Amino acid sequence: MVILDANEISFPDPRIYHPDDGLIAIGGDLSVERIWFAYQLGIFPWFNPEDEILWWCPNPRFVLFPNELKISKSMKKIIRDGKFRITENVCFREVMKNCGEISRKGQDGTWITDEMLNSYTQLHNYGKAKSVEVWEGDKLVGGLYGVDLGNVFCGESMFSKVSNASKAGFIWLIEHYKNKYDIIDCQVHTEHLESLGARNISKEEFLNFLKK
Structure with a gap:
């Protein structure tokens, strides 16, 4: 197990280090600099609030290629009827x-701590993270x-308070940026x-996309 130094921003190389469970390292901090560096290496933080910070690079990696997006007939009708209004970074x-x-x-509780909320909001302010919002009227x-x-867009989490809301936002993101991502x-x-077309690829294949 690799223990990170909170005073030094570094990670083991996920191309060389191959833990069976995908857990690359433990510890460190959630500074914007460390989080941004981690994502560039294909690593992301995911842990329970009461635990130490855990950093992951799983193999296989679950991804979606934009040209493999699957939209059901019922979902196409929802989009066509304009049930939702969708915005970005609002x-x-x-x-x-x-x-x-x-x-x-x-799921009991959340892995999105206040510290994570602050760090990712800073990433957003620096133009390194984005949100997609789905509305019914002004709600x-x-x-x-x-x-x-x-x-590459690294999706972190989504939420839905009404049926199909997060799915509509996800489809919008892919269709809007299919020529970028x-x-x-x-x-x-x-x-x-998986129902939208996501599938597993090897860690090595995923890391090759990051090299671009």
Whole structure:
């Protein structure tokens, strides 16, 4: 297990270091500089609030290629009918807070701590993270946020207060940026994202996209 020094921003090289569970390192801090450096290496933080900071680079990696996006007939109708109004970067912090507060099946509590909220908001202020907001009228009913690495978008979390809201935001992101992003990083498998076309690729293949 690699223990990080809080006073030095460094990580083991995920191309060389291959832990079976994908846990690359433990410790360090959640400074904007460290988080941004981690994402450029294909590493992301994910941990329980009561635990030390855990840094991951899983193998395989769950991703979605924009040209493999699947949209159901019912979802196409929802989009066509204009059920939702979608914006970008209007209220990043509020989207992130909702992602942390929304109740999820089989999940007790949240991994989005106040420190993470502050760090990712700073990343957003620096133009390195973005949010997509989904509205019904003037009410925020869904959204997502993630880190923008140029040709790769690393999705962090999404929330939905009404049926299909987060899905609509995710589809909007992919269709709006299909000529910019080579790949959408979904990190780990979920049935929800698999239904939209996400699939596993090797860690090495994912890291090759980051090299671009």
